[in-house]
Amino acid sequence: MLYGKRLAPLAFTAAALFALALGLIFFYAPLDADQGFMQKIFYLHVPMAIVALCGFVAGAIMAIQHLRTGLRQWDVRSYVAIHLSIILGLGVLVTGSIWARASWGHWWLWDEPMLVSFLIIFLLYCCYQPLRFSIEDPERQGRYASVFAITAGAFVPVNFIAVRLAEQYTHPRVLSETGGNLPGEMRLTFLVSLVAMASLFVTLWKVELTSKNASDQLRKLRRRLEGAEAGADDEGPEPPIADPEPVGAMR
Amino acid sequence: MIPFAVDVPLDDSGGYVFAAYSVFVVLVLIYVAIIGRKISRTEREVSELSEIAEKRGL
Numbered sequence: 001m002l003y004g005k006r007l008a009p010l011a012f013t014a015a016a017l018f019a020l021a022l023g024l025i026f027f028y029a030p031l032d033a034d035q036g037f038m039q040k041i042f043y044l045h046v047p048m049a050i051v052a053l054c055g056f057v058a059g060a061i062m063a064i065q066h067l068r069t070g071l072r073q074w075d076v077r078s079y080v081a082i083h084l085s086i087i088l089g090l091g092v093l094v095t096g097s098i099w100a101r102a103s104w105g106h107w108w109l110w111d112e113p114m115l116v117s118f119l120i121i122f123l124l125y126c127c128y129q130p131l132r133f134s135i136e137d138p139e140r141q142g143r144y145a146s147v148f149a150i151t152a153g154a155f156v157p158v159n160f161i162a163v164r165l166a167e168q169y170t171h172p173r174v175l176s177e178t179g180g181n182l183p184g185e186m187r188l189t190f191l192v193s194l195v196a197m198a199s200l201f202v203t204l205w206k207v208e209l210t211s212k213n214a215s216d217q218l219r220k221l222r223r224r225l226e227g228a229e230a231g232a233d234d235e236g237p238e239p240p241i242a243d244p245e246p247v248g249a250m251r
Numbered sequence: 252m253i254p255f256a257v258d259v260p261l262d263d264s265g266g267y268v269f270a271a272y273s274v275f276v277v278l279v280l281i282y283v284a285i286i287g288r289k290i291s292r293t294e295r296e297v298s299e300l301s302e303i304a305e306k307r308g309l
Contacts, residue, residue, distance in 0.1 A: 038264035041271045048275070091278050095271040102267035204282065211286055214293050218300065225303055 055085030060153020063146035
């Protein structure tokens with residue numbers, strides 16, 4: 001399985017979309033009548049949150065595929081999607097906190113359903129990696145991680161539903177069935193930012209899969225060479241996914 | 252005179268916007284740096300394996 005195919009055009013598209021999004025954010029979208037310039041954080045914070053939550057759900061779907069097919073590649077895809085979503089989730093919390101401070105005068109509000117529910121989801125997924133790497137057996141590691149990913153992934157839509165059902169709307173609603181309250185230029189800018197963030201996610205996902213796949217192939221090759229030296233050609237069992245490095249990257 | 256210069260306000264809101272976008276850029280850069288380090292390690296291992304294979308005449 002080659003993950004590096006079409007990586008260059010994808011990366012180029014992501015970069016071009018980001019350049020376009022930044023251009024629209026700072027040169028095209030009008031200033032918000034209420035928040036003024038600080039509302040520009042919205043075009044970064046909200047797409048990042050949506051893509052992070054979609055990444056968690058995508059990780060759950062890939063985990064279902066892993067349990068259904070037993071193919072390790074689905075487990076790796078799920079792992080990378082969740083791992084990237086955790087990084088984006090961290091960005092969402094920090095940028096949201098900055099925006100809250102600028103807009104409301106507080107870094108955090110515990111009675112705000114959107115903030116607290118996102119924090120719960122983020123903390124839930126922070127348990128994913130410790131759970132995963134506490135299991136040495138690769139088969140069990142993949143299986144347990146997939147079950148966790150599916151369970152936690154089912155919890156993600158609750159984030160949206162809980163906020164929609166909540167009475168208190170301190171957090172602004174910008175997307176709704178009636179089209180929300182975004183004017184045309186802002187809506188276009190937001191949609192371009194969302195597509196740019198999604199393409200960045202897919203690009204980084206593919207980059208990490210490619211890197212991981214290359215490492216795995218290399219490990220197999222090394223084992224084969226060592227096996228040839230020892231007169232045996234047995235590849236041995238599939239190795240578990242290695243422990244994460246700082247900021248959650250895998251070897 | 253830059254025709255498309257951003258009219259960044261000099262009050263706090265400009266600083267907050269800059270901080271938020273900087274956080275995002277830093278996160279992406281750290282991530283890319285870690286992946287880059289992994290790729291260079293893989294590259295090093297490939298050259299090691301190539302040397303081993305050459306010595307064995309493979």
